[in-house]
Amino acid sequence: MMKKILSLIVLLLSFTAVFAQNGADIEMADTLRSSGKIYVVVATLAIIFVGLAIYLFSIDKRLKKVENEK
Amino acid sequence: MKFIYQWWWKVLAVVVILYTLIAGLLINVPRLPIVHETIRNTYYHVPMWMAMFTVFTISVIYSIKYLGSSNPKHDLIAVECVNVGVFFFILGLVTGMIWAKYTWGEYWSNDPKQNSAAIAFLLYCAYLVLRNAIDEEQKRAKISAIYNIFAFPVMIVLIMVLPRMTDSLHPGNGGNPAFGKLDLDSKMRMILYPAFIAWSLFAVWIATLRYRIRLIEYKQNSLD
Numbered sequence: 001m002m003k004k005i006l007s008l009i010v011l012l013l014s015f016t017a018v019f020a021q022n023g024a025d026i027e028m029a030d031t032l033r034s035s036g037k038i039y040v041v042v043a044t045l046a047i048i049f050v051g052l053a054i055y056l057f058s059i060d061k062r063l064k065k066v067e068n069e070k
Numbered sequence: 071m072k073f074i075y076q077w078w079w080k081v082l083a084v085v086v087i088l089y090t091l092i093a094g095l096l097i098n099v100p101r102l103p104i105v106h107e108t109i110r111n112t113y114y115h116v117p118m119w120m121a122m123f124t125v126f127t128i129s130v131i132y133s134i135k136y137l138g139s140s141n142p143k144h145d146l147i148a149v150e151c152v153n154v155g156v157f158f159f160i161l162g163l164v165t166g167m168i169w170a171k172y173t174w175g176e177y178w179s180n181d182p183k184q185n186s187a188a189i190a191f192l193l194y195c196a197y198l199v200l201r202n203a204i205d206e207e208q209k210r211a212k213i214s215a216i217y218n219i220f221a222f223p224v225m226i227v228l229i230m231v232l233p234r235m236t237d238s239l240h241p242g243n244g245g246n247p248a249f250g251k252l253d254l255d256s257k258m259r260m261i262l263y264p265a266f267i268a269w270s271l272f273a274v275w276i277a278t279l280r281y282r283i284r285l286i287e288y289k290q291n292s293l294d
Contacts, residue, residue, distance in 0.1 A: 004078075005078075005081055005082070005085065038095060038096070039096075041095065042091070042092055042095050042096060045091050045092075045095070046088060046091055046092060049084075049087060049088060049091055050084075050088065053084040053087075053088075056080075056275065056276070056279070057080070059279060060080070060275075060279060063279060063282050063283065064075070066286060067282065067286065
């Protein structure tokens with residue numbers, strides 16, 4: 001179970017890396033991405049979403065407890 | 071129904087959404103006039119609608135099931151799916167409006183896509199109002215199940231079919247190309263399609279949480 005998820009994460013991340021290299025020679029908003037601090041936004045989004053996900057998981061867990069009490 | 075108590079698909083949804091959030095902002099996209107970087111909205115705006123379609127579809131399935139079984143649990147699933155669907159509906163509308171402001175110039179320009187989406191929204195609001203208007207439990211479940219079965223195809227026609235037949239400005243409608251066709255290396259698909267599945271699972275997850283709470287409430291009420 002955990003192995004499957006872990007391998008999935010690794011695969012997805014490696015995919016991102018492959019495309020990041022592909023786009024290097026095409027003129028695009030690359031300078032915006034490096035000096036425009038887009039990574040800050042990405043990090044913020046990721047943190048917010050992870051927070052929400054953890055929150056949902058905790059609700060799920062608590063609900064399970066209530067259901068088992070019955 | 072064991073499925074709703076399992077963890078793996080919830081973890082999968084979270085991991086894949088996280089991937090689309092990160093990759094969607096960092097991976098290169100086609101350079102297009104007018105839309106510019108807002109083409110990335112495709113990764114986040116469209117999956118809202120996909121999630122909505124998924125929960126509404128589940129809702130209809132359980133409404134049909136209810137008519138055959140008269141099992142109150144099926145009715146509860148149908149309502150909670152609609153509740154979550156309406157939530158994602160609002161998210162889809164609002165994100166679309168923000169995008170429209172910077173692409174079409176107005177938040178609401180009475181575009182066929184926008185108008186019919188608004189009508190479809192009211193259609194589902196009416197479902198929730200209808201439920202609250204009927205006190206008797208079985209009658210409420212039956213009438214709202216029938217309403218839901220009729221509302222679903224109308225919603226599909228309003229959102230998917232009618233805007234395509236008129237001159238909607240929305241990408242993919244009224245002769246406008248969808249972003250998928252312009253994107254030759256189909257890099258965007260590699261983010262968009264996983265996002266569809268992951269956000270759908272995410273919406274289903276929230277719906278199951280609501281259903282489980284509702285089920286506990288229902289059991290308590292029937293004990294009283």
